[in-house]
Amino acid sequence: MNIDRDRYYLELALEEAAIALDENTYPVGAVIVDENDQIIAKGRNRVHTQQDATAHAEIDAIRNAGKSIFHAKVNREKFTIYTTLEPCPMCTGGILFANIKRVVWLLNDDMGFGGYKKIQGTNVFDRKFSEVDVVEEPFDDLKEKQKELMIRWSSNSNHVTNLRKAVIQE
Ligand SMILES: [Zn+2]
Numbered sequence: 001m002n003i004d005r006d007r008y009y010l011e012l013a014l015e016e017a018a019i020a021l022d023e024n025t026y027p028v029g030a031v032i033v034d035e036n037d038q039i040i041a042k043g044r045n046r047v048h049t050q051q052d053a054t055a056h057a058e059i060d061a062i063r064n065a066g067k068s069i070f071h072a073k074v075n076r077e078k079f080t081i082y083t084t085l086e087p088c089p090m091c092t093g094g095i096l097f098a099n100i101k102r103v104v105w106l107l108n109d110d111m112g113f114g115g116y117k118k119i120q121g122t123n124v125f126d127r128k129f130s131e132v133d134v135v136e137e138p139f140d141d142l143k144e145k146q147k148e149l150m151i152r153w154s155s156n157s158n159h160v161t162n163l164r165k166a167v168i169q170e
Pocket of ligand 1: 087088089
């Protein structure tokens with residue numbers, strides 16, 4: 001594992017997360033990179049920007065990767081996905097479907113919708129999971145930056161808690 005390389009792409013994913021927050025949606029960003037350090041695609045959460053509950057950063061990146069995903073599968077290339085938050089159950093499935101072989105995330109999401117480790121822990125899709133290397137929370141300083149984005153998100157008017165308050169006040 002190349003630490004500098006991982007750090008570089010996680011910083012790019014953080015930039016995407018910050019853009020998402022500026023767009024008033026969940027601050028999560030993702031970047032897909034191939035074995036030759038080529039950026040295949042970037043993605044960010046678009047749940048509120050597109051009014052699509054499934055528009056998570058990892059799914060967005062996989063969609064943006066387009067045919068590269070299938071090309072990699074056919075040619076047995078190993079893509080890495082960098083994401084700022086532990087993938088949820090849907091994105092965990094998406095990552096397995098996309099045949100991505102390495103997942104690196106900045107911040108665990110045990111209390112939220114983090115699903116990668118939970119699903120892996122149930123011993124289903126063992127063979128699929130066994131083909132994927134996981135790196136969780138490799139950089140404390142970048143992890144803190146993601147935490148700060150999440151704290152800022154909690155006061156955003158699109159955060160569900162605040163949306164509910166707005167309904168009560170109507
Ligand atoms: Zn997700």
